[in-house]
Structures are given as C-alpha cells and as structure tokens.
Amino acid sequence: MIRIITTNVNGIRAAERKGFLNWIKNQNADVVCLQEIKATEEQLDERFYPEEYHCYYQPAQKKGYSGTTIFTKQTPIQVIKESPWKDINFEGRFIQVNFKNFSVISIYIHSGSAKQARQNLKMEFLTERFMPYLQELKISGRKVIICGDMNIVHQERDIKNWKANQKNSGCLPEERAWLDKLFFKVGFIDGFREVNQEDQQYTWWSNRGQAWANNIGWRIDYQILTPNLKGKVKNANIYKNKRFSDHAPIIMDYQL
Template identity: 85%
Template sequence: MKRIITANVNGIRAAEKKGFFNWVKTQDADVVCLQEIKAQEDQLDERFYPKEYHCYYQSAEKKGYSGTAIFSKQAPTQIIKESPWDDINFEGRFIQADFKDFSVISIYIHSGSAKQERQDLKMAFLTERFMPYLQELKASGRKVIICGDVNIVHQERDIKNWKANQKNSGCLPQERAWLDDLFFEVGFIDGFREVNQESHQYTWWSNRGQAWANNVGWRIDYQIFTPNLKGTVKSADIYKDERFSDHAPLIMEYQL
C-alpha cells in the first residue's frame, strides 16, 4: 500500500507556521507532493526537510512565486527537475520522482484568472504541449501518478456555484472539455473519482467572503494517473480538520 498526499500550500513558510509539517509527521505518507511553495531553497531551514523524508524542491526563478516539491520515504531512483518546457521550469511548476515500479509528478498548472494573456498561455500549454506529453506517457507503459493543482474543475458536482462561474477561468467550457478528453478519450483516470462519487467535495476555497465556512469551493487539486493504474485506488480523502492554506490536502492510498 502506498499513501500519497498532494497539497497546494500557497507559501510553504506560511503553511509551516500553521502546523503543516507537524501534520505531515502524523500522516505516514510514502510521498508528499507540494505546489506553490513560494520559496527558494536557501530560504528554508531544517524545519522544511523532515528527517523521515528525502526532500526535493524545484523553486521558481522569481522569488516568492510558484514552485513545487516532492518528499518521499523511499529514495527515488532519480529526480527530474527539468520538464520539456523552459517556461514551466522557469516558474518551478514541475518536479518528478522515479521509483522502481512507478513515477510521481508534482505539477502546478497556470491560473488564468489574472488576465487573458495568462488564460491563453494556460490553454496553449494544456492543448499543444501537455496533452501530447501525457499521450506519450501513456504510450511508454510507465505507471505515473500526476499530483497537483490543475486549476480546473471537471464537472458540475465539482464546484458550488456552477452557473455563476461558467465565464471564469477554471470553469470555462474549453478547460473542462480538455479534462473530458484526458479522462474519456486518452484514458487517464481521476483518482478521487475512482472511489468517491459524491458532490460538494472541494479542495479550494476563495479567501473572499465566507467561502470556507459555507463550503463554497472548487475541486481543482487532483491525483491523475495512467490507465495502467486503474483499480489501484483504495481510498481518497480531502483533509479539512485543519487549514494550512486556501487549498486542502488530497490524501490517497494505492495498492501498488
């Protein structure tokens, strides 16, 4: 059994102050994937390198921005910090850990909410670069789990205010259609939905208003995997007992 956690921490130093690393120590996870660490490695002390784990960071070139990380109990056979895309590497959006029988990727997909230029970049990346890459992963036969903040809800049950958000980044028809293609045409699997079909299961809440208190959320954090891992998910839970950022950790257990 493998226990894998993914969490957008929205600033790893802020999350640490809110008890994130103390919580991680209680989880006995085999792999922890982080997104939006917003820190350079020289800004992180021993608190950010739990002794139970091999810790790997991929920071953005721009300080205080983006960035990903992977912690693993077992030493990986290799760590890949360079994706095939220079702009993704510049923003620290990708890191991969290879193990003997499978690989785990921590990825942070662009948000398009800031301006149209970023939304156009997001869609171009998804359709022209990321989808062909995923198709190649499938064809390779490698077992791969992609963990991260995808910044897209898939279906109506994955967002509280479905109608009101149809024109907003993260819920646009073309974004959701991209996930349709990934899951229904290419055959990748939304791990959470393998075992949980309930509505109102969210991983992100706006800091505006009373979104958290009223559970006005979006499910935009995923563990997505290659078709050859179908049937391996044993459980999937969104952890909401404590709040470390505007996202909640997604915890999944696999029979690997």
C-alpha cells in the same frame, strides 16, 4: 499500501507556521507533493527538510512565486527537475521522482484568472504541449501518478456555484473539455473519483466572503493516473479538519 498526499500550500513557510509540516509527520505518507511553495531553498531552514523524508525542491526563479516540491520516504531511482518546457522550469511548476515500478509528478498548472494573456498561455500549454506529453506517457507504459493543482474543475458536482462561474477561469468550457478528453478519450484516471463519488468534495475556497465557512468551493486539485493504474486506488479523501492554506490536502492510498 502506498499513501500519497498532494496540496497547494500557497507558501510553504506560511503553511509551516499553521502546523502543516507537523501534520505531515503524523500522516504516514510515502510521498508528499506540494505546489506553490513560494520559496527558494536558500530561504528554508531544517524545518523544511523533515528527517523522515528525502526532500526535493524545484523553486521558481522568481522569489515568492510558484514552485513545486516532493517529499518521499523511499529513495528514488531518479529525480527529474527539468520538464521539456523552459517556461515551466523557470516558474518551478514541475518535478518528478521515479521509483522502480512507478513515478510521481508534482505539477502546478497556470491560473488564468489574473489576465487574458495568462489564460491564453494556460490553454496553449494544456492543449499544445501537456496533452501530447501525456499521450506519449500513456504509450510508454510507465505507471505515473500526476499530483497537482490543475486549476480546473471537471464537472458540475466539483464546484458549488456552477452556473455563476461558467465564464471564469478554471470553469471555462474549453478547460473542462480538456479534462473530458484526458479522462474519457485518452483514458487517464481521476484517481479521487475512482473511489469517491460524493458531491461537494472541494479542495479550494476563495478567501473572499465566507467561502470556507459555507463550503463554497472548487475541486481543482487532483491525483491523475495513467490508465495502467486503474483499480489501484483504495481510499481517497480531502482533509479539512484544519486549514493550512486556501487549498485542502488530498490523501490517497494505493495498492501498487
């Protein structure tokens, strides 16, 4: 059994102060994928390199912004920090580790909520670059688990206030249609939903109002699987006993 955890930490130093890295040590995870670390390696001390793991960071060029990380117990055959896209690399949004039989990617998809230009960039990346990349990945036959903050809800059960958010980034029809194509036409698998069909399974809550207290959330974080991993997910849950950021970790077990 292989356990993979993914979460947006909204600043790895802030998450560490809330006990995140100590929590990770007790989860027996084989691979941990993080997004939005908001730190360069020069800003991190030994606390951020748990001795149980090989730690690989891909920070953004801009300090205090974006960035991705993968911790892994097993030494990977290859670590890929350069995606095919320069702007994605500049913002530290992609890192991949390859093992003998499978690969894991940690990715942080753009938020389009700040301004229309970022939303346009998000859709351009998803449709013109990322979808063709994923289609090629499927053809390659490689077994890949793509972990990350996709900044998109998929269906009505994945968001508390469905009707109220139809015109908001992350719940736009064109964004959800992109996931429809990925899952229903291209054949990739929403790993969480393969084994967990419960409603109100959210991974992000706004810091405004009482969103967390009232469970007014969105499921925007995923472990997305290449089609050849169908049936390999054994357990999937969202950890909410303690808060480390505005996102909650997804814990999934695989029989690979």
